Amino acid sequence: MKLILGDKAYSTWSLRPWLILKRCGAEFEEVMIALNRPDTADQIARHAPAGKVPALEVEGVTVWDSLAIALWAEEHYPHARLWPVDPPARWVARSVVCEMHSAFGTLRNDLGMGPGHPMVGDPGEAHVPSDALSADIRRMVGMWKDAKGRFGEAGPYLFGDWSIADAFFTPVAARFRHFRIDLAAYGDDGTATEYCRTLLSQPDFLEWSEAGLKEIG
Ligand SMILES: N[C@@H](CCC(=O)N[C@@H](CS)C(=O)NCC(=O)O)C(=O)O
Structure with missing residues:
Protein backbone atom coordinates (compact mmCIF):
# COMPACT_ATOMS: atom_id res chain seq x y z
CA MET A 1 0.00 0.00 0.00
CA ARG A 81 -12.63 3.64 15.88
CA LEU A 82 -12.02 6.55 13.58
CA TRP A 83 -15.44 8.07 14.31
CA PRO A 84 -17.00 8.60 17.76
CA VAL A 85 -18.88 5.55 19.01
CA ASP A 86 -21.88 7.49 20.32
CA PRO A 87 -24.27 8.02 17.36
CA PRO A 88 -25.13 11.74 17.90
CA ALA A 89 -21.42 12.54 18.35
CA ARG A 90 -20.66 10.54 15.19
CA TRP A 91 -23.28 12.41 13.17
CA VAL A 92 -21.87 15.76 14.26
CA ALA A 93 -18.28 14.59 13.70
CA ARG A 94 -19.18 13.72 10.12
CA SER A 95 -20.87 17.09 9.73
CA VAL A 96 -17.83 19.08 10.85
CA VAL A 97 -15.55 17.00 8.62
CA CYS A 98 -17.81 17.57 5.62
CA GLU A 99 -17.99 21.29 6.40
CA MET A 100 -14.21 21.43 6.60
CA HIS A 101 -13.95 19.63 3.29
CA SER A 102 -16.53 21.68 1.40
CA ALA A 103 -16.28 25.16 2.93
CA PHE A 104 -13.63 27.45 4.51
CA GLY A 105 -12.30 28.42 1.08
CA THR A 106 -11.11 31.82 2.29
CA LEU A 107 -9.29 30.29 5.22
CA ARG A 108 -7.53 27.83 2.93
CA ASN A 109 -6.59 30.51 0.38
CA ASP A 110 -5.60 33.33 2.71
CA LEU A 111 -3.75 31.13 5.19
CA GLY A 112 -2.20 29.02 2.44
CA MET A 113 0.84 26.87 3.09
CA GLY A 114 3.71 26.91 0.60
CA PRO A 115 7.29 28.18 0.27
CA GLY A 116 7.86 30.70 3.06
CA HIS A 117 4.74 29.45 4.85
CA PRO A 118 5.41 25.97 6.24
CA MET A 119 2.98 24.27 8.59
CA VAL A 120 5.90 23.09 10.70
CA GLY A 121 8.37 24.98 12.88
CA ASP A 122 8.08 28.38 14.49
CA PRO A 123 5.26 30.78 13.65
CA GLY A 124 5.81 33.21 10.80
CA GLU A 125 4.69 36.83 10.59
CA ALA A 126 1.25 37.74 11.86
CA HIS A 127 -1.46 37.83 9.20
CA VAL A 128 -4.15 40.51 9.33
CA PRO A 129 -7.39 38.76 8.32
CA SER A 130 -9.88 40.24 5.85
CA ASP A 131 -13.57 40.35 6.80
CA ALA A 132 -14.18 37.12 4.87
CA LEU A 133 -11.32 35.36 6.63
CA SER A 134 -12.48 36.69 10.01
CA ALA A 135 -15.88 35.14 9.32
CA ASP A 136 -14.26 31.77 8.55
CA ILE A 137 -12.17 31.92 11.74
CA ARG A 138 -15.21 32.83 13.82
CA ARG A 139 -17.14 29.92 12.36
CA MET A 140 -14.26 27.53 13.07
CA VAL A 141 -13.96 28.73 16.67
CA GLY A 142 -17.73 28.48 17.16
CA MET A 143 -17.91 25.03 15.57
CA TRP A 144 -15.09 23.71 17.77
CA LYS A 145 -16.61 25.21 20.92
CA ASP A 146 -19.99 23.64 20.16
CA ALA A 147 -18.58 20.18 19.36
CA LYS A 148 -16.17 20.15 22.27
CA GLY A 149 -18.83 21.38 24.71
CA ARG A 150 -21.46 18.85 23.65
CA PHE A 151 -19.35 15.78 22.85
CA GLY A 152 -15.72 16.29 23.83
CA GLU A 153 -15.72 16.27 27.62
CA ALA A 154 -14.24 12.78 27.99
CA GLY A 155 -10.88 13.44 26.36
CA PRO A 156 -8.57 16.09 24.88
CA TYR A 157 -9.80 15.83 21.29
CA LEU A 158 -12.84 17.40 19.65
CA PHE A 159 -15.07 14.41 20.37
CA GLY A 160 -13.10 13.15 23.37
CA ASP A 161 -11.09 10.36 21.75
CA TRP A 162 -9.08 11.08 18.59
CA SER A 163 -11.20 10.87 15.42
CA ILE A 164 -11.13 11.71 11.73
CA ALA A 165 -12.29 15.20 12.74
CA ASP A 166 -8.95 15.76 14.48
CA ALA A 167 -7.08 14.67 11.36
CA PHE A 168 -9.02 17.25 9.38
CA PHE A 169 -8.41 20.05 11.87
CA THR A 170 -4.71 19.49 12.58
CA PRO A 171 -3.73 21.39 9.41
CA VAL A 172 -6.04 24.24 10.49
CA ALA A 173 -4.28 24.44 13.85
CA ALA A 174 -0.95 24.56 12.00
CA ARG A 175 -2.22 27.39 9.79
CA PHE A 176 -3.40 29.37 12.83
CA ARG A 177 -0.02 28.86 14.48
CA HIS A 178 2.00 29.85 11.42
CA PHE A 179 -0.05 32.99 10.75
CA ARG A 180 -0.25 33.89 14.46
CA ILE A 181 -4.03 34.04 14.57
CA ASP A 182 -5.16 35.04 18.05
CA LEU A 183 -8.35 33.02 18.39
CA ALA A 184 -9.49 35.04 21.41
CA ALA A 185 -10.20 37.88 18.96
CA TYR A 186 -12.70 35.60 17.20
CA GLY A 187 -14.80 34.55 20.16
CA ASP A 188 -12.59 31.85 21.64
CA ASP A 189 -13.10 31.28 25.35
CA GLY A 190 -9.88 29.20 25.46
CA THR A 191 -11.42 26.02 24.06
CA ALA A 192 -10.14 26.50 20.50
CA THR A 193 -6.67 27.64 21.60
CA GLU A 194 -6.32 24.64 23.87
CA TYR A 195 -7.62 22.32 21.15
CA CYS A 196 -4.99 23.66 18.70
CA ARG A 197 -2.29 23.07 21.33
CA THR A 198 -3.48 19.49 21.75
CA LEU A 199 -3.42 18.80 18.00
CA LEU A 200 0.01 20.32 17.50
CA SER A 201 1.56 18.36 20.36
CA GLN A 202 0.12 15.00 19.28
CA PRO A 203 3.04 12.55 18.73
CA ASP A 204 2.16 11.63 15.13
CA PHE A 205 1.99 15.30 14.17
CA LEU A 206 5.37 15.87 15.86
CA GLU A 207 6.85 13.05 13.75
CA TRP A 208 5.39 14.63 10.61
CA SER A 209 6.75 18.06 11.67
CA GLU A 210 10.24 16.72 12.21
CA ALA A 211 10.27 15.29 8.69
CA GLY A 212 8.85 18.56 7.32
CA LEU A 213 11.55 20.59 9.05
CA LYS A 214 14.23 18.35 7.52
CA GLU A 215 12.74 18.97 4.05
CA ILE A 216 13.12 22.71 4.37
CA GLY A 217 16.49 22.47 6.17
N1 LIG B 1 -9.71 17.66 -2.36
C1 LIG B 1 -8.40 17.25 -2.27
C2 LIG B 1 -7.51 18.48 -2.39
C3 LIG B 1 -6.10 18.09 -2.62
C4 LIG B 1 -5.20 19.24 -2.96
O1 LIG B 1 -5.60 20.41 -3.25
N2 LIG B 1 -3.88 18.92 -2.92
C5 LIG B 1 -2.85 19.86 -3.25
C6 LIG B 1 -1.67 19.74 -2.28
S1 LIG B 1 -2.05 20.05 -0.60
C7 LIG B 1 -2.23 19.48 -4.59
O2 LIG B 1 -2.22 18.33 -4.97
N3 LIG B 1 -1.63 20.44 -5.27
C8 LIG B 1 -0.86 20.17 -6.41
C9 LIG B 1 -1.24 20.98 -7.58
O3 LIG B 1 -2.34 21.54 -7.59
O4 LIG B 1 -0.41 21.02 -8.51
C10 LIG B 1 -8.13 16.40 -1.02
O5 LIG B 1 -8.63 16.72 0.06
O6 LIG B 1 -7.46 15.39 -1.13
Whole structure:
Protein backbone atom coordinates (compact mmCIF):
# COMPACT_ATOMS: atom_id res chain seq x y z
CA MET A 1 0.00 0.00 0.00
CA LYS A 2 1.37 3.39 -1.03
CA LEU A 3 0.33 6.84 0.16
CA ILE A 4 1.16 9.50 -2.42
CA LEU A 5 1.91 12.72 -0.56
CA GLY A 6 3.06 16.29 -1.08
CA ASP A 7 5.87 17.85 0.95
CA LYS A 8 5.37 17.48 4.69
CA ALA A 9 6.22 21.14 5.20
CA TYR A 10 3.37 22.31 3.00
CA SER A 11 0.81 19.69 2.04
CA THR A 12 -1.99 20.14 4.51
CA TRP A 13 -4.33 17.80 2.64
CA SER A 14 -1.70 15.03 2.71
CA LEU A 15 -1.35 15.33 6.47
CA ARG A 16 -4.95 14.19 7.01
CA PRO A 17 -4.73 10.62 5.63
CA TRP A 18 -1.20 10.23 6.93
CA LEU A 19 -2.42 10.88 10.49
CA ILE A 20 -5.36 8.52 9.95
CA LEU A 21 -3.24 5.65 8.60
CA LYS A 22 -0.80 6.09 11.48
CA ARG A 23 -3.67 5.93 13.95
CA CYS A 24 -4.87 2.69 12.29
CA GLY A 25 -1.41 1.13 12.68
CA ALA A 26 -1.35 0.63 8.89
CA GLU A 27 1.88 -0.33 7.16
CA PHE A 28 2.32 1.89 4.15
CA GLU A 29 5.01 3.19 1.87
CA GLU A 30 5.24 6.94 1.33
CA VAL A 31 5.74 8.35 -2.15
CA MET A 32 6.65 11.98 -1.75
CA ILE A 33 6.03 14.43 -4.58
CA ALA A 34 7.57 17.87 -4.25
CA LEU A 35 4.92 20.56 -4.77
CA ASN A 36 5.52 23.92 -6.44
CA ARG A 37 8.02 22.53 -8.95
CA PRO A 38 7.84 22.64 -12.76
CA ASP A 39 7.36 18.85 -12.90
CA THR A 40 4.87 18.58 -10.00
CA ALA A 41 1.82 18.10 -12.24
CA ASP A 42 3.57 15.39 -14.29
CA GLN A 43 4.72 13.58 -11.15
CA ILE A 44 1.24 13.64 -9.60
CA ALA A 45 -0.39 12.54 -12.87
CA ARG A 46 1.62 9.31 -12.72
CA HIS A 47 -0.38 8.36 -9.61
CA ALA A 48 -3.53 10.40 -9.16
CA PRO A 49 -6.22 10.87 -11.84
CA ALA A 50 -7.47 14.16 -10.40
CA GLY A 51 -3.97 15.66 -10.45
CA LYS A 52 -3.88 16.24 -6.70
CA VAL A 53 -2.31 14.61 -3.69
CA PRO A 54 -3.01 12.75 -1.47
CA ALA A 55 -3.88 9.45 -3.13
CA LEU A 56 -3.71 5.90 -1.85
CA GLU A 57 -2.66 2.97 -4.04
CA VAL A 58 -4.09 -0.21 -2.59
CA GLU A 59 -5.14 -3.60 -3.94
CA GLY A 60 -4.65 -2.44 -7.54
CA VAL A 61 -6.88 0.59 -7.12
CA THR A 62 -6.18 4.27 -6.53
CA VAL A 63 -8.30 6.01 -3.91
CA TRP A 64 -7.93 9.76 -4.22
CA ASP A 65 -8.96 12.70 -2.06
CA SER A 66 -8.28 12.94 1.67
CA LEU A 67 -11.92 12.30 2.62
CA ALA A 68 -12.22 9.22 0.39
CA ILE A 69 -9.02 7.84 1.95
CA ALA A 70 -10.40 8.53 5.44
CA LEU A 71 -13.56 6.57 4.57
CA TRP A 72 -11.50 3.76 3.09
CA ALA A 73 -9.54 3.59 6.35
CA GLU A 74 -12.74 3.52 8.41
CA GLU A 75 -13.86 0.50 6.40
CA HIS A 76 -10.54 -1.34 6.65
CA TYR A 77 -9.63 -0.61 10.26
CA PRO A 78 -12.87 -0.76 12.28
CA HIS A 79 -10.86 -1.47 15.45
CA ALA A 80 -9.26 1.98 15.13
CA ARG A 81 -12.63 3.64 15.88
CA LEU A 82 -12.02 6.55 13.58
CA TRP A 83 -15.44 8.07 14.31
CA PRO A 84 -17.00 8.60 17.76
CA VAL A 85 -18.88 5.55 19.01
CA ASP A 86 -21.88 7.49 20.32
CA PRO A 87 -24.27 8.02 17.36
CA PRO A 88 -25.13 11.74 17.90
CA ALA A 89 -21.42 12.54 18.35
CA ARG A 90 -20.66 10.54 15.19
CA TRP A 91 -23.28 12.41 13.17
CA VAL A 92 -21.87 15.76 14.26
CA ALA A 93 -18.28 14.59 13.70
CA ARG A 94 -19.18 13.72 10.12
CA SER A 95 -20.87 17.09 9.73
CA VAL A 96 -17.83 19.08 10.85
CA VAL A 97 -15.55 17.00 8.62
CA CYS A 98 -17.81 17.57 5.62
CA GLU A 99 -17.99 21.29 6.40
CA MET A 100 -14.21 21.43 6.60
CA HIS A 101 -13.95 19.63 3.29
CA SER A 102 -16.53 21.68 1.40
CA ALA A 103 -16.28 25.16 2.93
CA PHE A 104 -13.63 27.45 4.51
CA GLY A 105 -12.30 28.42 1.08
CA THR A 106 -11.11 31.82 2.29
CA LEU A 107 -9.29 30.29 5.22
CA ARG A 108 -7.53 27.83 2.93
CA ASN A 109 -6.59 30.51 0.38
CA ASP A 110 -5.60 33.33 2.71
CA LEU A 111 -3.75 31.13 5.19
CA GLY A 112 -2.20 29.02 2.44
CA MET A 113 0.84 26.87 3.09
CA GLY A 114 3.71 26.91 0.60
CA PRO A 115 7.29 28.18 0.27
CA GLY A 116 7.86 30.70 3.06
CA HIS A 117 4.74 29.45 4.85
CA PRO A 118 5.41 25.97 6.24
CA MET A 119 2.98 24.27 8.59
CA VAL A 120 5.90 23.09 10.70
CA GLY A 121 8.37 24.98 12.88
CA ASP A 122 8.08 28.38 14.49
CA PRO A 123 5.26 30.78 13.65
CA GLY A 124 5.81 33.21 10.80
CA GLU A 125 4.69 36.83 10.59
CA ALA A 126 1.25 37.74 11.86
CA HIS A 127 -1.46 37.83 9.20
CA VAL A 128 -4.15 40.51 9.33
CA PRO A 129 -7.39 38.76 8.32
CA SER A 130 -9.88 40.24 5.85
CA ASP A 131 -13.57 40.35 6.80
CA ALA A 132 -14.18 37.12 4.87
CA LEU A 133 -11.32 35.36 6.63
CA SER A 134 -12.48 36.69 10.01
CA ALA A 135 -15.88 35.14 9.32
CA ASP A 136 -14.26 31.77 8.55
CA ILE A 137 -12.17 31.92 11.74
CA ARG A 138 -15.21 32.83 13.82
CA ARG A 139 -17.14 29.92 12.36
CA MET A 140 -14.26 27.53 13.07
CA VAL A 141 -13.96 28.73 16.67
CA GLY A 142 -17.73 28.48 17.16
CA MET A 143 -17.91 25.03 15.57
CA TRP A 144 -15.09 23.71 17.77
CA LYS A 145 -16.61 25.21 20.92
CA ASP A 146 -19.99 23.64 20.16
CA ALA A 147 -18.58 20.18 19.36
CA LYS A 148 -16.17 20.15 22.27
CA GLY A 149 -18.83 21.38 24.71
CA ARG A 150 -21.46 18.85 23.65
CA PHE A 151 -19.35 15.78 22.85
CA GLY A 152 -15.72 16.29 23.83
CA GLU A 153 -15.72 16.27 27.62
CA ALA A 154 -14.24 12.78 27.99
CA GLY A 155 -10.88 13.44 26.36
CA PRO A 156 -8.57 16.09 24.88
CA TYR A 157 -9.80 15.83 21.29
CA LEU A 158 -12.84 17.40 19.65
CA PHE A 159 -15.07 14.41 20.37
CA GLY A 160 -13.10 13.15 23.37
CA ASP A 161 -11.09 10.36 21.75
CA TRP A 162 -9.08 11.08 18.59
CA SER A 163 -11.20 10.87 15.42
CA ILE A 164 -11.13 11.71 11.73
CA ALA A 165 -12.29 15.20 12.74
CA ASP A 166 -8.95 15.76 14.48
CA ALA A 167 -7.08 14.67 11.36
CA PHE A 168 -9.02 17.25 9.38
CA PHE A 169 -8.41 20.05 11.87
CA THR A 170 -4.71 19.49 12.58
CA PRO A 171 -3.73 21.39 9.41
CA VAL A 172 -6.04 24.24 10.49
CA ALA A 173 -4.28 24.44 13.85
CA ALA A 174 -0.95 24.56 12.00
CA ARG A 175 -2.22 27.39 9.79
CA PHE A 176 -3.40 29.37 12.83
CA ARG A 177 -0.02 28.86 14.48
CA HIS A 178 2.00 29.85 11.42
CA PHE A 179 -0.05 32.99 10.75
CA ARG A 180 -0.25 33.89 14.46
CA ILE A 181 -4.03 34.04 14.57
CA ASP A 182 -5.16 35.04 18.05
CA LEU A 183 -8.35 33.02 18.39
CA ALA A 184 -9.49 35.04 21.41
CA ALA A 185 -10.20 37.88 18.96
CA TYR A 186 -12.70 35.60 17.20
CA GLY A 187 -14.80 34.55 20.16
CA ASP A 188 -12.59 31.85 21.64
CA ASP A 189 -13.10 31.28 25.35
CA GLY A 190 -9.88 29.20 25.46
CA THR A 191 -11.42 26.02 24.06
CA ALA A 192 -10.14 26.50 20.50
CA THR A 193 -6.67 27.64 21.60
CA GLU A 194 -6.32 24.64 23.87
CA TYR A 195 -7.62 22.32 21.15
CA CYS A 196 -4.99 23.66 18.70
CA ARG A 197 -2.29 23.07 21.33
CA THR A 198 -3.48 19.49 21.75
CA LEU A 199 -3.42 18.80 18.00
CA LEU A 200 0.01 20.32 17.50
CA SER A 201 1.56 18.36 20.36
CA GLN A 202 0.12 15.00 19.28
CA PRO A 203 3.04 12.55 18.73
CA ASP A 204 2.16 11.63 15.13
CA PHE A 205 1.99 15.30 14.17
CA LEU A 206 5.37 15.87 15.86
CA GLU A 207 6.85 13.05 13.75
CA TRP A 208 5.39 14.63 10.61
CA SER A 209 6.75 18.06 11.67
CA GLU A 210 10.24 16.72 12.21
CA ALA A 211 10.27 15.29 8.69
CA GLY A 212 8.85 18.56 7.32
CA LEU A 213 11.55 20.59 9.05
CA LYS A 214 14.23 18.35 7.52
CA GLU A 215 12.74 18.97 4.05
CA ILE A 216 13.12 22.71 4.37
CA GLY A 217 16.49 22.47 6.17
N1 LIG B 1 -9.71 17.66 -2.36
C1 LIG B 1 -8.40 17.25 -2.27
C2 LIG B 1 -7.51 18.48 -2.39
C3 LIG B 1 -6.10 18.09 -2.62
C4 LIG B 1 -5.20 19.24 -2.96
O1 LIG B 1 -5.60 20.41 -3.25
N2 LIG B 1 -3.88 18.92 -2.92
C5 LIG B 1 -2.85 19.86 -3.25
C6 LIG B 1 -1.67 19.74 -2.28
S1 LIG B 1 -2.05 20.05 -0.60
C7 LIG B 1 -2.23 19.48 -4.59
O2 LIG B 1 -2.22 18.33 -4.97
N3 LIG B 1 -1.63 20.44 -5.27
C8 LIG B 1 -0.86 20.17 -6.41
C9 LIG B 1 -1.24 20.98 -7.58
O3 LIG B 1 -2.34 21.54 -7.59
O4 LIG B 1 -0.41 21.02 -8.51
C10 LIG B 1 -8.13 16.40 -1.02
O5 LIG B 1 -8.63 16.72 0.06
O6 LIG B 1 -7.46 15.39 -1.13
